[in-house]
Amino acid sequence: MKQAMIFAAGLGTRLKPLTDTMPKAxxxxxxxxxxxxxxxxLREQGxxxxxxxxxxxxxxxxxxxxxxxxxPLVQFSDESDQLLETGGGLKKAxxxxxxxxxxxxxxxxxxxxxxxxxxxxxxLPEEDAVLLVSKRKTKRYLLFDNAMRLMGWKNxxxxxxxxxxxxxxxxxxxxxxxxxxxYAFSGIHSFSPRLFALMEQFPERFPIIDxxxxxxxxxxxxxxxxxDLRLMDVGKIETLxxxxxxxxx
Numbered sequence: 001m002k003q004a005m006i007f008a009a010g011l012g013t014r015l016k017p018l019t020d021t022m023p024k025a026x027x028x029x030x031x032x033x034x035x036x037x038x039x040x041x042l043r044e045q046g047x048x049x050x051x052x053x054x055x056x057x058x059x060x061x062x063x064x065x066x067x068x069x070x071x072p073l074v075q076f077s078d079e080s081d082q083l084l085e086t087g088g089g090l091k092k093a094x095x096x097x098x099x100x101x102x103x104x105x106x107x108x109x110x111x112x113x114x115x116x117x118x119x120x121x122x123x124l125p126e127e128d129a130v131l132l133v134s135k136r137k138t139k140r141y142l143l144f145d146n147a148m149r150l151m152g153w154k155n156x157x158x159x160x161x162x163x164x165x166x167x168x169x170x171x172x173x174x175x176x177x178x179x180x181x182x183y184a185f186s187g188i189h190s191f192s193p194r195l196f197a198l199m200e201q202f203p204e205r206f207p208i209i210d211x212x213x214x215x216x217x218x219x220x221x222x223x224x225x226x227x228d229l230r231l232m233d234v235g236k237i238e239t240l241x242x243x244x245x246x247x248x249x
Contacts, residue, residue, distance in 0.1 A: 002047045002120060003097055004104040007089060009055035011080045012109070014235045022164040023047045024055035025108045026064055028248055030244040034108050035061070037087060037247065039070050045116040047104065051096045053077040086208040090191065091199045102130075103191045105208070110187060110233040111246050112147065119224070125192040128219040134185035134229040142223060143168070143180035150221040151180055153213055164217040183223055185209070186231055195219060 001074050012024030019027070019159050025035040039050055054061050058080050077093035084092055090105065097103055102123045105118060114132065117126075123130045127147050131150065133142060143152040143163070152163030154172065173179060198215050212221050232246045233239065 001049055001098055001101055001174070002104070003049035003101050003201070004042055004047050004094060004106060004205055005051045005053070005077075005090060005097075005160060006035070006106055006108050007053055007086060008084070008108040009053040009083055009089060011056045011083075012235075015237060023054075024235075025052075025054075025061055026057075027109075027240075028197065029111075030241060030247055033064065034234060035064070036068065037111070038106060038108055039068075039074070041149055042104070042106070043070060043073075044114060046071055046120070047116070049098065050074045051077055051093050052108075053079055053084075053093060055079040056082050071153055082205065084205045087199070087202065087211045088205040090208060091196070092204075094193070094199070095195045097193055099193050103193065105187075105189045109234045111234060111243055112186070112188065113228070113230040114188060114226065119188075119190065122224050123192075126220060127222055128192045128195050129221045131212070131221065131223050132186040132188040132204070132226055132229070133223045134186060136184040136186075136228055136229070136231075138184040140184075141182035141193065142185050143172075143182060144223045145174060145180060146178075148213060148225075150182070150216040150222045150223060151211065152216075154182065162213050164214060171183065181223075183225060186226075186229060243248075 008161050009023035012019035015024050025137055026033040065071050075096045139157050141157050145151050152168045154161050161169050161172050232243055234243045
């Protein structure tokens, strides 16, 4: 069994006016809703258990899924009362997952060129989470040592560094004075259910990166580099035509 969580609860404000009448999960790209595109692609790569979190037009998503052939494979984590961000959303959904298999985390409005069969094989049994990263230019980077273990986070514009290690926060360097490997996070990651126990101390609502940065000194959180990674954020009206070209390629 291969299981995945698809984050579909967001308001989709950048996709207005479309999202005034529908959730972003059902915004069509090439005539097909984003949610269908993601789930069917993952099914082709061996995934057969899906948890979808919902908030904005929640019932509309439920009604749509009920009409699809993949409906028996989907469970919903309902955040209608409050949006919980990525960490809080995953924590709330914990009871819906199988306890043994890693959970692929994917946003409903991101298209990519990842072979998820390959990605799932990279998550070794002793690893607690695998974060897909690349050399993409951004303002915020995750910091990894030479073994690709997560050590911290850096905002290159402000110089802010976050890490559970005091020497990293102070110097931005490793214990041996070496610079870290800096990579951009794709938002795609593989999460071991055994990490749920460490989430108990966290509030209802929090970003998943805050969680990883808080536990990387006591858990094995690693980065996996994909040099040819292509990501398409379908978060704005003007990107919809580009998104159609992306999936056709």
